[in-house]
Amino acid sequence: MIFDYAWLILLFPALGLLFNAFFGRRVGHKVAAIVANLAVALSFLMAVALAMGLSALPGDESSVEVLLWPWIHIAGFQVDMALLIDPLSSVMILVVTGIGLLIHIYSATYMKVDDEHQPMDERRYARFFVYMNLFILMMLTLVLANNYVMLYLGWEGVGLASYLLIGFWFYKPSAADAAKKAFLVNRVGDFGMALAIMWMFFLFGKEAGSLSFDAVFAALETASPAVVAALTGVTLLLLLAATGKSAQIPLFVWLPDAMEGPSPVSALIHAATMVTAGVYMLARSHPLLELAPATMTLIAWIGGLTALMAASIAIVQTDLKRILAYSTISQLGYMFLGVGVGAYVASVFHLYTHAFFKALLFLAAGSVMHALHGELNIDLMGGLRKKLPVTYAQFLIGALALAGFPLLSGYWSKDAILLGAFVTSYPLYAIGLFTALLTAFYSLRAVYRAFHGQPRDEHLYDHAHEQPRGMTWPLWALAFGAVFAGLLGLPAIFGKEFGFPVGNLIEGWLKPTFEGLSEPHVAFSTEMALFISSGFVALIGIYLAYARYVKQSGWTLSLQKALSPLQPALENKYWVDEIYFAVIVNPLRALARFFATGAEGVIDGVVNGVGAVTTAAGVGIARLQTGLLSWYALSLFLGVVLLLIYFVFA
């Protein structure tokens, strides 16, 4: 039985990271890269095998739990290290290992030079792959966990890998700051996660004896109204956690800065996989969410507004990777929107297509960066399509998929979410549709600014060189996915109406996980109308970008002038960073100072608040250690006599 060997999927990356951690810097670039790639490749094969094994099971039993070992076992409460293999997790592991493998392959070439474009030394090179394998391991732990505690383990683990990789060029202050920012912002979210788990422990721990998804969800069926009421709180905390990990309002600020990490990291962790963990976790917790409609509504609005806000900021960004970062936030907003309106399948579908085209875009951006020796400002590019035709083609495919160009993968999945929004709430649908327009505009803006027109910096242009071969074919593979991945999720209704041999594959696959929930369905004509309108909107966006940046039509300039009052807000990212700085960072700094130097006044103040007795004890105990031997001996002798008296008279 293939499931008995499911643990192999975790073992391979673990072995890979151990090998590179211990021997990586001695074996040279080639071996280090091969080992790391092989580890992920084997994991991917295992993921495929698991998915195939799952598909062989009858539909109503397609969920397998594999116990690795009992983990925590105290007085009537048990948490296991156990893997849950079901349709949802199988999609996730395929994405994580599949996209992960392609990015690993790309990195093997990409990371041969460092941020200064100097050859990378073996040590750092191996370290990079240690982190990458660690990330894969942790991400797999996260998505395969069968309980909340293990999920939290993976949750913190991917966070750790993420901070280490954001700060990979740690000697650059900007990178160190970005890592710090990611760490801090995520702490807020993770705190929510920890609280949510504790709360669930108190709600269900006794009854279910475990925090496994099955046990918790089963306990819901007999839950008292009080427990159901408490679920709103629990789910709000889960939402807080998800907004941290998935960079949503209010905790999105760390993601743009996270672009300080190497490009493959941005592609893998900050676009394709880790940031989607929040979406995964919410989708996984859907039985809880279903009982907390208020949270659902909040999720939908957070998603919608984040999508709109991030897309609008992306329009004015000039740093290629930052445009993509905001676009990631915006696309994650769509996924949240999908979850919030109950269109879980659509969300997961978008997660899956997004992984392809966003990874493609980031890697293509990475290869632009490579070509231009680290330059990312699109204002300094231009005309690159002549110099970098392959990269141009790849980037264009990614951008079109992101823009929702009809029939490409992004088109299908975005529409599925918009459909869900349309069924639930017209304002949300309107926001989503308008965001689609912005999305199409900013993605093509990036393409036109970077690759079309005249070179704006001759020196950069002259030195540009096409990507090396090792980086090319993973990109083509991703491009293939960006074009065709959507075909797995063609609306079922198409199959019915047009007589396609296959219906909505992904919906059929995920059905067991989201059993009992009906995906939104509307009349065929409505659905067609929605499809056409969103395709139309995407084309408008693309045309706008074309008119503004290629044709440079006069009316676009006057339009821009008309909108210019908005520009400061956009360029300053709605001053969110500044607001946070005032409201959160400064108090946090104060807290840090308090932790660091609190010895004197502050701690006394705080401790005084708790009780003057403790202060006295604290001061007293520190002073008791006088450094004088006689005093120590006296204390010892006092102890001796007290013990004697105690024992003799007890």
Place this chain on the structure above:
Amino acid sequence: MVPITYYLILSAVIFTIGAVGVLVRRNAIMIFMCIELMLNSVNLTLVAFANQWGNLNGQIFAFIIMAVAAVEVAVGLAIVMAIVRHKDTTNVDEIHLLKW
């Protein structure tokens, strides 16, 4: 014949004198001598008990304690000398670099 208790009480008293000496003396070497006094009193206790029980157990123990005391002296005096080389004092009141 001497009651065994006399030996025991005597050694308890001298043990205590040694312990009190450890607390009140300030010279490291003196403190150390007081500890030797304590160990010796223990030996007396052991030998007295051995006599009472009529077995060798206590005597062997006392013998081993002598070995321990000898080693402690060798090591202890070396340690005191190390301090003297640094600080030129054996007064433990003046040796308080490490505190709080």
Place this chain on the structure above:
Amino acid sequence: MALLLFLALALVALLAAVGMVTSRNAVHSALFMLVNFAVYAIFYIMLNAQFLGVVQVIVYAGAIVVLFLFVVMLIGGEIGAVRSSLRRYTYAAALILGALFVAMIGLGIAQTISTDQTVAGAPAAGGVEAIGMALFTTYLLPFELASLLLLAGMVGGVARRYKALDED
């Protein structure tokens, strides 16, 4: 007779102990200690531990006290201890604790060991042969461990040997 001898010797031992603890001069203390140890040697013999009595003289009087004296002479004894208010409290505390300690131990001895248990003429247990036999049979392990202990002490001394090398 034996009791008288014991009482006389006990007095000497006590006085020597008090003298050792209170003497200002470390050399005097060491000499008081020597007296105390010598009295103990006599007690050992009275208690049928002849071998230990001899060892006591050789090891303690012969080696340990001499070593102490040697070091005291080398680095000078305690010169006029500094008096501080803290010390007075220490004295009081030490004496009270000491009294309590003796009381507790005395209580234990008095309760468990009856006073009419006298030093029995136990078998000539403490001879060299008996001790030797015991050490090399039943108590082989602690004996060997004691050798390890001595080794550790020796190594501790040896470790000081690279002084010249370490300090340049």
Place this chain on the structure above:
Amino acid sequence: MNLSSLNWNSLLPELVIVATSLIVLITAVVGKVSRVDRIARGHALAVVTLIGLLIAAGLTIMQLSQPASDFMGMVQSDALSHYLNLVILLAAALAVLLAWDYLGRFTYSFSEFYSLLLLAVAGMMFLGKSTELITLFVSLEILSISLYILTGFNRHQLASAEASLKYFLLGAFASGFIVYGAALLYGDTGSTWFSDIAANASGGFLTLAGFALLLVGFAFKIAAVPFHMWTPDAYQGAPTPVTAFMSVGTKAAALVALFRVLQSAVSAPYETWAWALAILSLLTMTVGNVAALRQTSIKRLLAYSSIAQAGYMLIGLVAGTVLGLQAMLFYLFAYAFMNIGAFACASLLESDDWSELQDASMANARGLFSRQPLLATALAIFMFSLAGIPPLAGFFGKLYLFDAAIDAGWLWLALVAVINSVISAYYYMRVVVVMFMEAPDESTRVRLPIPDSAILAIVIAVLGALLLGILAGPSFASLGQAVVAWRF
């Protein structure tokens, strides 16, 4: 008596350690070598030491599956002593890795250092096995004497000498009490064997006084309040590898030996000694944690933290159940990894200026993350583990200890321990915050050189702290099987 009739097998690991110690020692007197060669020879000696430790560990592991055995009734080889041996050997091996480069900074007496370290290891191993008072006392002295010397091994530093003097005088003072207690027990029962003591004890004041004094000795070694005063000073002054080793090894050996005494020699009622230990435990963790709050030296902070940790571990003894023992052993393993790991990181933050008291101060760690992210991360992991944050080993150790306490009816003690954990989180987090959130000073901007051996030690410790956490269930269960076999 025939030597070959003795059960040497039960002492095999200890014999290997002693033999290694002798081998290491002998090289000190062979030939004359230049200074450069001396360093190389020091490394060779470290390798020999490691090999000896590994062989001993291998033999111990092989013995795990064998039934309990004894050697002339003096020592008992059983699951308890085997697991203790593993903790001690692990601690020693990590300490050797730390000493590898560190030692050369102040001495050339490599062979003495390693041979004393090995003797201390042997002493600890014997201590955990002793079932007889003389053996117990001699073992205790072997480890103490070795550690006194090791504590004062850095002769360029007054602090080291002072630490050594304080440790020695107080240790010898405590020895006086422990040996007096042993004498009283002998007087009470006429024997120094635990089994006889348990069987023949009068149960009167003499017995109780004897146990009380014996307990003093253990409490001193465990660094339980109020017998802890030497600990911060000795730990701060000693060379860091020695501190790391003794903070784990001594505590482990003393705790296990105390457990053996309590279970096989004590005839006093459970309530009597359990309450005494409970109060010691309460005092120990509270004093340790409160005093650690204000420390500015990471090394001294860790010293106070190790006092507090001893308080947690005493809970296992208080419970006195299978679960308690199991939890204590688990915690010892966890503690070996996280505490030595923390000291390893601290040793890298130290300066070479021995003239004054300059050890790993908090200021040296400022902004460490932006200088050496991996080192900072490792230290953070150890701090998190010591603070008991999931999913690290320390968390599970505490969880099991508290669970054992509640299971044995000591709910209040578990609650006190939880409150203490919260207090302790403050100072552990302070270190993390300083490393991650503060900007480095100009003076501390330099990259610290990290020797390979220290990296290896830290990596092992990190892996241990992580894996014991992730594999908490199975490792706790396997300890359980061994411990249940132990007679209760």
